[in-house]
Amino acid sequence: MTLLNQIREPSFKLSKSAKKVAEVILQNPDEVIHSSVAKLAVLSKVSEPSVIRFCHKFGCTGFPDFKVQLAQSLATAMPQITRDVDENDSLETMIEKIFDSTHATLQLTQAASDLPSIEKATDALAQANSILFFGLGASGPVALDAQHKFFRINTPVIAHLDILNQRMTSANLTSRDVVVCISYTGRTIALIETARIAKKCGAEVIGITSPNSPLAKECSIVLEVETPEDTDMYTPMTSRIAHLVLIDVLVTAVALKRGPQFSEHLLRIKESFAETRINKAEF
Amino acid sequence: MTLLNQIREPSFKLSKSAKKVAEVILQNPDEVIHSSVAKLAVLSKVSEPSVIRFCHKFGCTGFPDFKVQLAQSLATAMPQITRDVDENDSLETMIEKIFDSTHATLQLTQAASDLPSIEKATDALAQANSILFFGLGASGPVALDAQHKFFRINTPVIAHLDILNQRMTSANLTSRDVVVCISYTGRTIALIETARIAKKCGAEVIGITSPNSPLAKECSIVLEVETPEDTDMYTPMTSRIAHLVLIDVLVTAVALKRGPQFSEHLLRIKESFAETRINKAEF
DNA sequence: AAAATATATGTAATAAAATTACATAATAAA
DNA sequence: TTTATTATGTAATTTTATTACATATATTTT
Numbered sequence: 001m002t003l004l005n006q007i008r009e010p011s012f013k014l015s016k017s018a019k020k021v022a023e024v025i026l027q028n029p030d031e032v033i034h035s036s037v038a039k040l041a042v043l044s045k046v047s048e049p050s051v052i053r054f055c056h057k058f059g060c061t062g063f064p065d066f067k068v069q070l071a072q073s074l075a076t077a078m079p080q081i082t083r084d085v086d087e088n089d090s091l092e093t094m095i096e097k098i099f100d101s102t103h104a105t106l107q108l109t110q111a112a113s114d115l116p117s118i119e120k121a122t123d124a125l126a127q128a129n130s131i132l133f134f135g136l137g138a139s140g141p142v143a144l145d146a147q148h149k150f151f152r153i154n155t156p157v158i159a160h161l162d163i164l165n166q167r168m169t170s171a172n173l174t175s176r177d178v179v180v181c182i183s184y185t186g187r188t189i190a191l192i193e194t195a196r197i198a199k200k201c202g203a204e205v206i207g208i209t210s211p212n213s214p215l216a217k218e219c220s221i222v223l224e225v226e227t228p229e230d231t232d233m234y235t236p237m238t239s240r241i242a243h244l245v246l247i248d249v250l251v252t253a254v255a256l257k258r259g260p261q262f263s264e265h266l267l268r269i270k271e272s273f274a275e276t277r278i279n280k281a282e283f
Numbered sequence: 284m285t286l287l288n289q290i291r292e293p294s295f296k297l298s299k300s301a302k303k304v305a306e307v308i309l310q311n312p313d314e315v316i317h318s319s320v321a322k323l324a325v326l327s328k329v330s331e332p333s334v335i336r337f338c339h340k341f342g343c344t345g346f347p348d349f350k351v352q353l354a355q356s357l358a359t360a361m362p363q364i365t366r367d368v369d370e371n372d373s374l375e376t377m378i379e380k381i382f383d384s385t386h387a388t389l390q391l392t393q394a395a396s397d398l399p400s401i402e403k404a405t406d407a408l409a410q411a412n413s414i415l416f417f418g419l420g421a422s423g424p425v426a427l428d429a430q431h432k433f434f435r436i437n438t439p440v441i442a443h444l445d446i447l448n449q450r451m452t453s454a455n456l457t458s459r460d461v462v463v464c465i466s467y468t469g470r471t472i473a474l475i476e477t478a479r480i481a482k483k484c485g486a487e488v489i490g491i492t493s494p495n496s497p498l499a500k501e502c503s504i505v506l507e508v509e510t511p512e513d514t515d516m517y518t519p520m521t522s523r524i525a526h527l528v529l530i531d532v533l534v535t536a537v538a539l540k541r542g543p544q545f546s547e548h549l550l551r552i553k554e555s556f557a558e559t560r561i562n563k564a565e566f
Numbered sequence: 567a568a569a570a571t572a573t574a575t576g577t578a579a580t581a582a583a584a585t586t587a588c589a590t591a592a593t594a595a596a
Numbered sequence: 597t598t599t600a601t602t603a604t605g606t607a608a609t610t611t612t613a614t615t616a617c618a619t620a621t622a623t624t625t626t
Contacts (some may be wrong), residue, residue, distance in 0.1 A: 015603060016592095033351050034344075036583060047605045052585065064347060064612090068301055068316050075358035087534055090401060094539070098531050099393045110382045119374060132410075145424035145523070203306045215586060238531075240428070241524055248381050252368055256377070262562060298574060299621095319612055330576045335614065346613060347583090 002073040004029065004059060005068075009078065014057070017046040021054045025070070033071045037063045037131040106237040106245060108226050112211075113246075121221045122253035124204045125155075129176035132198075133159040134166045136191055142243045149251045153258070163190045170194050174203035184227060184239055186213025195219060208243050284347075285356040287312065289341060300329040306338045308353070316354045321345045342403070344457060352566045388521040391509050395494075396529075404504045405536035409440075412459035415481075416442040417449045419474055422465040425526045429463065432534045436541070446473045453477050458485035467510060467522055469496025478502060491526050 006012065007022050015024060020146055024044040025032050032040060041048045055066035085094050125131060135143030147159035160166045167190075170179065179198045183191050186209035195218040199205050205221030207217040210227040225242045289295065290305050296304060307327040308315050315323060324331045338349035409416060414433055418426030423444035424439050430442035441529045443449045450473075453462065465476050469492035478501040482488050490502030493510040506527045 017604065034348060036584070037585090049585080049606090050604065053451075064350070065317060066345070067351055071351045071354040075355040081358060085539070087539060089539070091398060091405075094533055094535060095393065095396060095401070097396075098535060099389060102389060102528050102531075106382055106385060110378065113378060115378075118378070122374075134597090141428035141431060144427060147420070148424060149419055152589095199474040209386070224539060226313040233364050234293060241527060243525070244524060245381060248385075249378055252377060253293060256368070256370060278381060300575065320614090321612070331612095332577090332614075335576065336574090 002076060003058060004073040006089055008171040012057075017044075018054050018057065020044040020046055021051055029070060029074050033066075033074065053228055063282060069233040070114050071075065071204045085186070090191065096134060098151070102183075102238050102241055107243050109242040109245065112224055112226055113249075117221055117223055118249065118253070121206050121223060123210060124178050124206065125150075125250060126254045127176075127258045128178040129174070130158065130174075130178075130226060131155055131157040132166075132169055132177065132179045133157065133182065134179060134194060135159070136163070136188055138184060138237055138240055139243070142182050142240055142247070143180075144245045145244055149247060149252045150254075153251060154158040154253070154254045163194070166194045169226065170198040170201065170203075170221075173198050173201040175204075177201075178206060180202050180206045180208060181219065182212075182243055183209045183215050183232035184237065184243075186215035186227075188215070191215060208246055208254070285359060286341060286352045287356040289554045300327075300333045301337050301340065303329055304334055307390055309520065312353060312357050314402060316350050318350075328392065361393055361416075361454060368474055368476040384522050385524055388525050392525040392528065395507055395509055396471065400506055400531065401536070404489050404506060405533055405540060407461050407489065407504065408433075409540045410459075411461040411487070412439065412457070413461075414438055415449075415452055415456075415460065416465065417445065417462060417463045417477060418442070418444060418465040421467060421520055421528070422526070425465050425523055426463075427469040428527055429465075429534075433458060433537075436534060436538045438537070446477070449474070449477045450480065453481040453484065453486075456481050456484040456486035458487075459522060460484075460486045461489060462486050463489045463491060463504065465492070466492045466496075466498050467508075467520060467526075469493040469498035470511075471498070472496060473532045475501055491529055508548055 001201050002007060004026075005236060007025060021044040024040065035043075037048050037051050041051045044051070055063050058066065058069075060066040074261045085097050090096065110181055133143035133146040133150075134142075143159040143161060147157050150157040158169075159171060171177065173179065178199075180194070181191055186192075186207070192215050193206050195207070199218060199220065204221065205219045206221045206223065207216050207221045208225060209219075210216045211222070211224040216224070223246055225239050225246065227239055287309075290308060298353060304323065304327040309324065315415050318326075318462045320331050320334050324334045327334070332497070334348055338346050341349065341352075343349040343352060369379050416429040416433075420423075426442040426444060429537035430440050433440040441452075456462065457561060460481075462478070464474055466479050469475075475498050478488050478490070478498060482503065487504065488502045489504045489506065490499050491506045491508060492498045492502075494505070494507040499507070504538065506529050508529065510522055
């Protein structure tokens, strides 16, 4: 865990003066990394040794060391949540903004990721008789990607990208099936209804979607991806990338859960590719 | 530009002793951020004031300030290129590794991104009569995602995910068409041949693929995505995420190039979604 | 090529910052 | 209430950073 988060952590018991110091640091960390012990002591209204003791509490050898670590933790802290692309951005800054936004989305998603939910989801997936991925519109490709990945680890999986197939399949599910509904907003009516049907059939319904959305309420397990309110027109939908990474997590977890006997299967798949490819050596 | 890169920058004229200092810093920056002036002076075999002068040269107010900035620049520097997932990783560390790898891939891709190529690609796409996205296997969903995004900015676009359709379409292209071939390895024989056919027809062939791959050689414009050699079995294919972000860049660039009259079109699309969704307000 | 000027580097003094030792106050336990 | 424990601050000390100045090195001009 990064230093900044450690300071935030309320479970870390701090003395009265230490709290004051923490307060000031969290309030304006940018200023603190350029301050001296004396300055921080004055700002927090404590003595200089108290500041140093504070640093030691967080495993730093001293104040300079603390500053350095704080600076690092600050640099990895969330960048500008979303930097909307502007009509008169240069190509270069546009690229920068898009990459930045993607990094930010990933960080948010990781920070918000709920271990128990992921655990539950992988358990369900690992035991499933069959796995269904449902996505519409922009989430269609995501569902397809999931299908591809689960297929590679030898799982009975299908992705459906249209309402009809989704609904037809849902109506015939059993408690041994798992449905994963992927939706950016979690407000697409058709998908919500499908989720409801699937749940009624007793299937496990996993949602990769926006927290507290109508879809989320229909799901038995929710993997939350924060949706930054539809900001600008040109803002790319970075959240679908978060969805993909979450699917990476699920696939990997399931593969690991199945253990080493499956690496053999993966190897076989890799070999089957060989003849469709130009080998690096012969090229 | 980050401090570390500034120090690397050879155009920055440095004096003899300054060079020695730079050398040491670049060699082991992690150690430097925990050193004192004296220590760094000894390591670089210069006097202490020389070290401080060095700091001033890079716009720092002093050595502590320099350390802090170096620490920040170090934190944003490329993380471990790929952290392979291990069979006995906890769920938590596995998640961490996957996210880290994704960040790293993105950073690599951004660093390697070639502005002129992207410029050329967007020009071609903006003027194209029709745009084709070709992808096989894991790149299928990527092609589909591209289709979806370009469709949203009202472009005549189709994605083909199977060899037959790809080849059929390629044979009938004209110089006003643009094909985008997406391939992780750039060694899938079928796709390489398709690219060749398309080029023969005079179409512009853009490749989103591994540099210097056979596919890359068949393309008129290449957007390179480094493929970290197929490391571990469980390593997720983070590069497809890099592909997606590159497509974000292309779409956004094309949309911007078309100018404001197109935002109107985007608005219309957004409105057309309204009735398929549960509104946030009424929920 | 020598002198003059500018630039770079180091030595030693000085200032600033961080840390420690110790004393005192606050708090909790007996 | 007393005693032990913990927290905090004052003042001394040490370490670290910086500056002023002198010397050396390189560059330009005559």
